[in-house]
Amino acid sequence: MKFKDYYEILGVKRDATQDQIKSAYRKLARKLHPDVSKEPNAEARFKEMGEAYKVLKDPETRASYDQLGANWQNGQDFQPPPNPDAGFEFGGRGGHASFGDASDFGEYFEQMFGRQTGFSQGRRRTMHAQGEDHHAKVQIDLEDAYHGAERNISLRMPVVDESGHVVTKDRTLSVIIPKGIRAGQTLRLSGQGGPGVGEGKAGDLYLEIVFRPHPRYRVDGRDVYVDLPLAPWEAALGASVTVPIPEGSVELTIPPNSMAGRKLRLKGKGIPGKETGDLYVLLTIVLPPADTEQAKEAYRKLREAIPFDPRTAL
Template structure:
């Protein structure tokens, strides 16, 4: 079998923190998810990334792996287990093991149930009862569903088997949140319970709103006369349109808050409205005349205070 450098697969250093490993996994899992990736090797890369994260996210497994890696092994190098590895822990080939992970992974951790060094028992033996592995997946949802909740259809493949689930999304779910579905992971062995399914939420980009945690940001275009004279405008929010006052003399970039109009939760987020003054072109003689009259009437210098700057 071949040695797998799980740090290299995730693109992190061997001294990376748990948070760094998690961030690297999330980034690569989104990139190579078979449902969204156009890469020709997306499915195999997705499985490889998931296996690397499974090995490094747990401190005990990571310590066992680091102990082995200190022997100077390199990615893709032909691997022979050390003498004290444990009889029976060796794999017969380089293919996918019983659990959907590689034979190298199962040899190192003893297959489902996580035996580790010195145990060497692989699942499937007589009398072995083991819980199924947990499965990790990414679910992409649109912002209105994140706000109001709903049902999302999720297709799963690989180690969990090909299947489709209708997943209930709670109202107010945020980016990176994990939703756990008990018993929806890999089946157990010898009558053991199935593992769980952990879905990491990814919010799809929205044409109007940008989300930061539970807060929502909206850029609101207004006309010059609305900015100068003030106006009462209808502003879109995730919960529907609301009326908002634009004070007279408002400039581009002014930020106003609509309290509690972000994603719902124990402490609801807010919606921040960033004003953008949009100037219409002088496309007619009359429009140009009005601009010239405004110029003559006002002693306004938008660049005052910039004198002396180099």
């Protein structure tokens, strides 16, 4: 997928004001319109220019695009960053954008940000209008879902300054994370969205929950997974092993003759809720290193004592 430099397409600098972007678009539209232009590829350039303008004319979608563009280098394929909109606030009421005959990159940009941004189509406001709803993704720790928490979150909100340039403004909010929340669920903060017009109420802020990558656990819905390393004799003979869980630790009985990959369930130890999830322990076997003569001799004796061919099924 090739990144498209929308600023270059419109012939403006990256720090251009919104008025300069609008002026450049109008000038190119008169020049490249297929009904009047005799330039080669006028129709394709006209569509490409329209795609660029739909993104750059709106401060919020422009800020989204600028964030992605920071991860691109000229001459290289564009690789989108993970969670490109995490911690970033966008306007809109859930509408979906349409680029028409958009490029691959335009379609990618629409898929990533169309739901949040709801590109502006010149909607008129009355003298008393409710403010825009805003959306953002916020990352929390898995442990917050188990216990609940109060967290300060920082969001970046694109605004147009007095000179007409798009800048980002930091916001810090105190948010109550309810116990039992799952990834993908949304918190609604009433009145924390865009300001209303006249006597109109402020919009709401919707925060989509994302779990930070955890060094130990994996999450699927309300179920949680953890790998448990075992010594060969623990797996073969059985053992009682302490297993760390997000709420502390539990003693788990390992059945004799357990194989690597076996899954043991701890019922009700997943993310709490009306239907509490389970915690699954996946067994792995770790071999002691044969890094001393004593360890090597122990492996030789084991080889002689237990005739075993792990490849009989091949």
